[in-house]
Amino acid sequence: MKFARKIPLFLLGALSGLVVFRYVLLPAWITHRVQKVVAREWRTPLDTGKRADWDSLIVTRRGGFLADRTAYAHLRVHIHTGVDLQNRHRGGPGEPVYAVAKGKVHDVRIQAQGTRVTVRHLLANGEIVYTSYIHVGGVRARKGQWVDPATVIARRFDRDELKKYGQFYNHLHFQAHKARFVPEHTINTNTREEAKARFYDPKFIFNNHLQELEPDWRQWVRDGIIPFWRLVALLV
Numbered sequence: 001m002k003f004a005r006k007i008p009l010f011l012l013g014a015l016s017g018l019v020v021f022r023y024v025l026l027p028a029w030i031t032h033r034v035q036k037v038v039a040r041e042w043r044t045p046l047d048t049g050k051r052a053d054w055d056s057l058i059v060t061r062r063g064g065f066l067a068d069r070t071a072y073a074h075l076r077v078h079i080h081t082g083v084d085l086q087n088r089h090r091g092g093p094g095e096p097v098y099a100v101a102k103g104k105v106h107d108v109r110i111q112a113q114g115t116r117v118t119v120r121h122l123l124a125n126g127e128i129v130y131t132s133y134i135h136v137g138g139v140r141a142r143k144g145q146w147v148d149p150a151t152v153i154a155r156r157f158d159r160d161e162l163k164k165y166g167q168f169y170n171h172l173h174f175q176a177h178k179a180r181f182v183p184e185h186t187i188n189t190n191t192r193e194e195a196k197a198r199f200y201d202p203k204f205i206f207n208n209h210l211q212e213l214e215p216d217w218r219q220w221v222r223d224g225i226i227p228f229w230r231l232v233a234l235l236v
C-alpha cells in the first residue's frame, strides 16, 4: 500500500521536473546562448589592417561574385559563387585566414587545391548563413569548434603549395551560402539566378548582417524560421 502510493508521487515529481526543464531552464539557457553566439561583428577573413572594412580587401580581376568561369582543371564552365581575395597589407601566400564572424565550424574538407573550411553563423533575425574558405592549407579549425573573428582557421596556400597546384590558386576563395550548405553548389551553379538564390554577395552579407537587431528567438520559433529543437541543436 505504502509502495503503491509512492509511484504517482514519483511520476508527479518527474513530470514537474520535465516541465520546469522545458519551460523554465531551457528557455533561459536558449536566451543566454543566443546572445552569446549571434554573429554581430563581422571582420574580413584576411588581416588587411582594417578588418572592419570589406573594401580593404582586394578582389582579384576575374574573381568577382557572379563572374563567368571558364573550364579550369577538373571544373566545367560555371558561375563564380564567391569572391577571390587577396590582401595588400602584410598579405601573400601562407598568410592566416580568420573566421569572419562568430559561429561553429560546420565542415572541414581536406582535398588538395579544393581544401575548404565552412562555418555556420546565426544572424540576429534567426537566419542561418554558412561561410566557406577555399584553397587553404594548414587547417587548424576542427568540426564542431566555436570560432570568432579572432580565430585563425587555416592559412592561404604557401609558395610550395602554389608550385604544386598552380599560381591560379594564389587567392582565398570566400563565399556565403544562404540557409543551407550544399558544397556542390560551388561548382554546379550555372546561372546568375541560381547563384543569387543559393549564395549571398559576400560584400552584401558582410555589411548587412542585422547587427542592430535584438535577437528574439521566441519570435523565430513562432514565425517558423527555426523549429524549437533545431534551435536548441544549433546552440549546443
Ligand SMILES: [Zn+2]
Pocket: 063, 080, 082, 083, 084, 172, 173, 174
Ligand atoms: Zn573563387
